[in-house]
Amino acid sequence: MRRNPRELMMLNRVSTRRALLLGGVQLAFAGGLAMRMRYLQVDQADQFRLLAEENRINIRLIPPTRGKIFDRNGNVLAQNSPSYRIVIVREDAGDVDQVLQNLSELIELDPEDLDRAQNEMRRSPPFLPVTLADQIDWNDISKVAVNAPALPGITPEVGLTRVYPRGADFANVIGYVGPVSDYDLSKMEDPEPVLRIPRFQIGKVGLEAKREDMLRGKAGAKRVEVNATGRVMRELDRREGQPGADLQLTVDAELQAYIQARLGQDSASAVVLDCETGDLRAMGSSPSFDPNLFVRGISVADYRGLLEDPYRPLASKSVQGVYPPGSTFKMITAMAALEDGLIGPDDTVYCPGYLEVSGRRFHCWRRGGHGHVDLQTSLKQSCDVYYYDLALKVGIDKISAMAQRFGIGVRHDLPLSAVARGLAPDRDWKQRVHGQDWLIGDTANASIGQGYMLASPLQLAVMTARIATGRTVTPRLIKSIDGIEQPSGAGEPLEMNETNMRTIRRAMYAVSNDRRGTAYGSRIIEDAFRMAGKTGTSQVRNITAAERAAGVTRNEDLPWERRDHALFVCFAPYDKPRYAVSVVIEHGGGGSSAAAPVARDILLQALYGDTPPLTAYPAKDRDRVKALQERLHREKLRRDTEGSGRA
Known part of the structure; x- marks a missing residue:
C-alpha cells in the first residue's frame, strides 16, 4: 500500500528522534567511559603504579651479624662462625x-x-x-x-x-643463644620482623639475653623481583644491616679457666673482684655445661640430665645462689656495734660455749667455749658467743642497715640472669613477709650469718672489697662497648670511722696469719701478698638438744645435702688491697678446711697473673699444690685444644 507524503514525513520524524535519543545515550556512555578511563589512567596512575610495583617487588630482611664478646685482654669468648x-x-x-x-x-x-x-x-x-x-x-x-x-x-x-670457644668456662656468665621460639615472641609486645626469620638466634640467658638489644644489631634488606606465584626471580639491590656491638668484659679468661678447674666437680662458686675499679675479674660456678650444645639444639636426654643434676649446673651460683653467710658476716655485726659506740676493740665478752637468750641456749661452735675474748680474738677464732652478745646490744635494725651499706641485701646492677638480692632482714621485713613479730632469738641467729640472713657469693665479694678499701666498690662486668670505656665501679668513701675499719682489717689479718687463726693453715707466705680473710660455716639443718647431748654428727657422716656450707672471704695484699675473693662450696663442711684453701689458691693466681711459685704456699702444702698445678696445666692444654677446635 502506498503511503501519502504526510505519513512518510511523520515516520521520518519519529525515526530521527529515536536515532538522536540512541545517539545521545551512546555518546553519554562513551563520555562516561572516557572520563573513567582518564580517572584511572591519569588521576589514579601513581596509586596503581605503586600497587603493581609492590606486587612485582618484595623486600626481604638480611639477618644482622651478632656482636662479639671478648675478655679484658682481647680473648674471644663468643663469636660467629x-x-x-x-x-x-x-x-x-x-x-x-x-x-x-x-x-x-x-x-x-x-x-x-x-x-x-x-x-x-x-x-x-x-x-x-x-x-x-x-x-x-x-x-x-x-x-x-x-x-x-x-x-x-x-x-x-x-x-x-x-660459637663459644671457651666452652663451659663462661657458660654461667655469657649464657647462650638459641632459635627464636613462639614463647619468646609471646613475651614481646611488638616483635621486630627480623625475629621471624627461620632459625634466627637470640640470647636466651646470661649476658647474651640481658644485652640482646646491643648484640643483635639492625637487620638489612634486599629488594627481589618475584613472579606471580611469589618465587624469587632476581635480586635488584640490597642494603646491608648494622652489626651488633662488640662487648669487652672485665673478666680474665685465664683466671676464669683456672677457677673452673680449681673448683672441679664440687657444687661451688667463686668471685674475684678488683678492689680498685670494681671489675669482676672472674665469676666461677661449678659444675658448668657446654653452651654450644644449646646453640646446636640440645637433646632431650642431655637437657633432662642437666635439670635433674642435684649440683644444679644450669644455675649461675655466683650471682643466683644465696646462702646463710655464716661467720663471714661477723665483720658486719662488729662494724654495727663499733659505729654505734657500743663497744671498743679491747672490750671483752666471756664465752662459756653458749649464751642463754630468753630461756634458750645459743651455742658456740666450740663446745667448751673461748673464755674471755676481745674483738680481734673473737674474729680470729670465730667465737659465736661474742657476736650473740653484740647483737643483743645493737639490735637487728642497725645490723641490717650496716649489711646493706656493705652490699648485702642489695641487688647489684649486672647484665646477668636472675641476680639475687639476698636478704638483710629487719623487724619490718618479718612482719611484712611472715606476719610475725621479730624475736630476740632471730637477732642472735642473724649476728653470725644464720637464720633469715642470706647472701650471694657476689655480695660477699663486694662486702669484702668495701671492708678492704672503705669505699662503695660496685661490681662492673662490661669494660667497654665498641671500644667506649664504661664507668668505673671504684665507688665513693663509705664514710665509716677509719679507726673502726682498721680494727676489722687487723682482725681479718689475724684470721689468716696468727697461729690460732681459723685460716692459718691456708695463709700466703709471700710477704708482699699477705692475705686477710674470714672463714665461715653455715648450717643447713637444725641440731636438736638431744643430738648436742649425744654429740653433734660429723658432716662427713651426713648425706651430702644435709652437710654445712663452707665459705671463705679474703683480700690481698693486706696493706694495699688489689683483689677481694669469695668462695662458697655447697655442703662442703668447714670453711677453714674446704673453702679457705681454694680461695687462697685463686687469690694467688690473680695476684701473680700466672702459676704462683711454690714458695708462696706453706711448706706442708707444696707437694699437694705442685700436683694440683700439674693437673690443672694438663687440663688447660686439653681445653685449649678443644677450644681451638670449636673456633
Whole structure:
C-alpha cells in the first residue's frame, strides 16, 4: 500500500528522534567511559603504579651479624662462625619422600629435625625453602653438592651461628643463644620482623639475653623481583644491616679457666673482684655445661640430665645462689656495734660455749667455749658467743642497715640472669613477709650469718672489697662497648670511722696469719701478698638438744645435702688491697678446711697473673699444690685444644 507524503514525513520524524535519543545515550556512555578511563589512567596512575610495583617487588630482611664478646685482654669468648645447612624447596623436589630417602643415605639426619621440617613444609608455601639439617660439617656439604642431580630441590647454604670457644668456662656468665621460639615472641609486645626469620638466634640467658638489644644489631634488606606465584626471580639491590656491638668484659679468661678447674666437680662458686675499679675479674660456678650444645639444639636426654643434676649446673651460683653467710658476716655485726659506740676493740665478752637468750641456749661452735675474748680474738677464732652478745646490744635494725651499706641485701646492677638480692632482714621485713613479730632469738641467729640472713657469693665479694678499701666498690662486668670505656665501679668513701675499719682489717689479718687463726693453715707466705680473710660455716639443718647431748654428727657422716656450707672471704695484699675473693662450696663442711684453701689458691693466681711459685704456699702444702698445678696445666692444654677446635 502506498503511503501519502504526510505519513512518510511523520515516520521520518519519529525515526530521527529515536536515532538522536540512541545517539545521545551512546555518546553519554562513551563520555562516561572516557572520563573513567582518564580517572584511572591519569588521576589514579601513581596509586596503581605503586600497587603493581609492590606486587612485582618484595623486600626481604638480611639477618644482622651478632656482636662479639671478648675478655679484658682481647680473648674471644663468643663469636660467629660459618654454619652450613641443607634446605629443601618442596615444589622443586617432586617426590619429597624419595628425595629425603636419598639424602639420608648420604648423610646422617636427625629424626627430630626431619619431623620438624616436614611439619614446616606442610604449613609453608611450596616455593619457600625449609631447613632440613643445620650445623653440619664440610664433608656432608661436599657429599650433597656432588650428588646434586639425584637430589632435586636440595640446596646447601652457608650462614652464621654463635660459637663459644671457651666452652663451659663462661657458660654461667655469657649464657647462650638459641632459635627464636613462639614463647619468646609471646613475651614481646611488638616483635621486630627480623625475629621471624627461620632459625634466627637470640640470647636466651646470661649476658647474651640481658644485652640482646646491643648484640643483635639492625637487620638489612634486599629488594627481589618475584613472579606471580611469589618465587624469587632476581635480586635488584640490597642494603646491608648494622652489626651488633662488640662487648669487652672485665673478666680474665685465664683466671676464669683456672677457677673452673680449681673448683672441679664440687657444687661451688667463686668471685674475684678488683678492689680498685670494681671489675669482676672472674665469676666461677661449678659444675658448668657446654653452651654450644644449646646453640646446636640440645637433646632431650642431655637437657633432662642437666635439670635433674642435684649440683644444679644450669644455675649461675655466683650471682643466683644465696646462702646463710655464716661467720663471714661477723665483720658486719662488729662494724654495727663499733659505729654505734657500743663497744671498743679491747672490750671483752666471756664465752662459756653458749649464751642463754630468753630461756634458750645459743651455742658456740666450740663446745667448751673461748673464755674471755676481745674483738680481734673473737674474729680470729670465730667465737659465736661474742657476736650473740653484740647483737643483743645493737639490735637487728642497725645490723641490717650496716649489711646493706656493705652490699648485702642489695641487688647489684649486672647484665646477668636472675641476680639475687639476698636478704638483710629487719623487724619490718618479718612482719611484712611472715606476719610475725621479730624475736630476740632471730637477732642472735642473724649476728653470725644464720637464720633469715642470706647472701650471694657476689655480695660477699663486694662486702669484702668495701671492708678492704672503705669505699662503695660496685661490681662492673662490661669494660667497654665498641671500644667506649664504661664507668668505673671504684665507688665513693663509705664514710665509716677509719679507726673502726682498721680494727676489722687487723682482725681479718689475724684470721689468716696468727697461729690460732681459723685460716692459718691456708695463709700466703709471700710477704708482699699477705692475705686477710674470714672463714665461715653455715648450717643447713637444725641440731636438736638431744643430738648436742649425744654429740653433734660429723658432716662427713651426713648425706651430702644435709652437710654445712663452707665459705671463705679474703683480700690481698693486706696493706694495699688489689683483689677481694669469695668462695662458697655447697655442703662442703668447714670453711677453714674446704673453702679457705681454694680461695687462697685463686687469690694467688690473680695476684701473680700466672702459676704462683711454690714458695708462696706453706711448706706442708707444696707437694699437694705442685700436683694440683700439674693437673690443672694438663687440663688447660686439653681445653685449649678443644677450644681451638670449636673456633
